[in-house]
Amino acid sequence: MRQLIIIGSGPAGYTAAIYAARGGLNPLLIMSSVEAGGELMNTTDVENYPGFPEGVMGPDLMEKFRQQAERFGTEMVADDVVKLELEGDVKTVTVGNGDVHEALSVIFATGSAYRKLGVEGEERLSGYGISWCATCDGFFFRGKTIAVVGGGDSAMEEATFLTKFAEKVYLIHRSEELRASKAMQDRAKADPKIEFLFNKTVKEVYGAEQVTGLSLVDTIDGSESVLDVSGLFVAIGADPRTHLVHGQLDLTSAGTIAVEGRSSRTSLAGVFAAGDVIDPTYRQAVTAAGSGTVAALDAEHFLSSLPAALREQAAAPAEEVVPA
Numbered sequence: 001m002r003q004l005i006i007i008g009s010g011p012a013g014y015t016a017a018i019y020a021a022r023g024g025l026n027p028l029l030i031m032s033s034v035e036a037g038g039e040l041m042n043t044t045d046v047e048n049y050p051g052f053p054e055g056v057m058g059p060d061l062m063e064k065f066r067q068q069a070e071r072f073g074t075e076m077v078a079d080d081v082v083k084l085e086l087e088g089d090v091k092t093v094t095v096g097n098g099d100v101h102e103a104l105s106v107i108f109a110t111g112s113a114y115r116k117l118g119v120e121g122e123e124r125l126s127g128y129g130i131s132w133c134a135t136c137d138g139f140f141f142r143g144k145t146i147a148v149v150g151g152g153d154s155a156m157e158e159a160t161f162l163t164k165f166a167e168k169v170y171l172i173h174r175s176e177e178l179r180a181s182k183a184m185q186d187r188a189k190a191d192p193k194i195e196f197l198f199n200k201t202v203k204e205v206y207g208a209e210q211v212t213g214l215s216l217v218d219t220i221d222g223s224e225s226v227l228d229v230s231g232l233f234v235a236i237g238a239d240p241r242t243h244l245v246h247g248q249l250d251l252t253s254a255g256t257i258a259v260e261g262r263s264s265r266t267s268l269a270g271v272f273a274a275g276d277v278i279d280p281t282y283r284q285a286v287t288a289a290g291s292g293t294v295a296a297l298d299a300e301h302f303l304s305s306l307p308a309a310l311r312e313q314a315a316a317p318a319e320e321v322v323p324a
């Protein structure tokens with residue numbers, strides 16, 4: 001049995017691992033088989049992560065996170081967690097190949113998945129003109145004409161924020177009814193750089209190496225048109241990856257895992273959560289990393305408060321896997 005298992009290999013999971021490993025907790029990090037490295041693996045230049053004045057490619061940054069976690073002795077399993085049992089003193093974590101890992105504490109850092117449009121060109125041009133984060137990428141669109149898709153508060157906020165950089169922002173929505181609050185709508189509608197395109201959906205994103213335009217379909221008469229833009233921001237929501245803990249941990253009304261105040265403590269003792277899975281608002285690499293730090297320190301504090309007899313059961317790594 002382990003002292004600590006960390007689930008997720010984004011900025012939150014790796015940072016928790018760096019702190020926990022340096023703190024002598026000998027953590028096991030379950031990093032996912034196909035999506036190791038988290039959301040930043042899907043992007044190109046990251047210009048707002050401190051310490052990289054020239055910017056850094058997302059996958060390169062995550063490789064550095066991984067190496068730093070490994071340097072202090074974090075062990076890693078490249079598999080997906082498929083089942084969790086979090087009640088009681090000993091938590092069990094089952095991975096895809098059937099192995100069951102046990103620990104006295106768990107940090108859950110599975111991130112949040114931005115919703116995609118699911119249209120032609122989206123996958124290929126992700127990071128090449130298509131973005132899910134105005135704070136991260138708005139800067140790259142200085143003086144350009146771009147589009148935002150969505151009808152909620154975040155779409156209004158992103159469009160308004162993007163007018164700081166872009167020459168013009170089209171706001172595309174499938175109907176005339178916006179979900180956004182009236183105040184956010186009024187602000188966007190009053191902005192001379194924003195033009196609303198109601199009753200339209202995106203059918204395809206054009207571009208060989210960078211976005212050059214969109215194919216739009218009118219939801220009322222089915223007619224098609226082309227919109228010349230060099231960027232597309234998809235703001236149709238995000239889904240925190242919480243399905244493994246449904247019924248075990250309390251969630252917030254936003255669907256994120258509920259934590260106590262500024263801590264990472266969830267509704268179950270010994271279970272901590274960090275990063276985008278607890279954050280409906282900021283969702284940045286540096287905030288996720290900071291949150292991973294909080295979780296590792298909370299886990300360390302929790303473990304040190306356990307009876308010595310229980311902690312002694314957290315034996316050497318070789319004994320931990322219960323065969324499938």
Ligand SMILES: Cc1cc2nc3c(=O)[nH]c(=O)nc-3n(C[C@H](O)[C@H](O)[C@H](O)COP(=O)(O)OP(=O)(O)OC[C@H]3O[C@@H](n4cnc5c(N)ncnc54)[C@H](O)[C@@H]3O)c2cc1C
Pocket residue numbers: 007008009010011012013030031032033034035036037038039040042043045046047048049079080081082109110111112114127131132133136137241244274275276277283284285286288
């Ligand atoms: C295209 C794009 C560009 C971005 N650009 C920037 C930027 O420039 N600057 C910035 O600060 N932020 C940027 N962000 C936001 C940033 O990537 C996130 O805020 C950050 O990655 C969140 O970190 P996290 O560790 O909470 O989650 P993630 O990075 O989402 O990592 C979660 C991890 O958990 C793993 N996982 C999930 N389920 C399981 C499971 N069942 N078993 C095992 N592992 C599992 C995933 O595979 C993943 O490795 C960008 C996001 C996107 C999508």
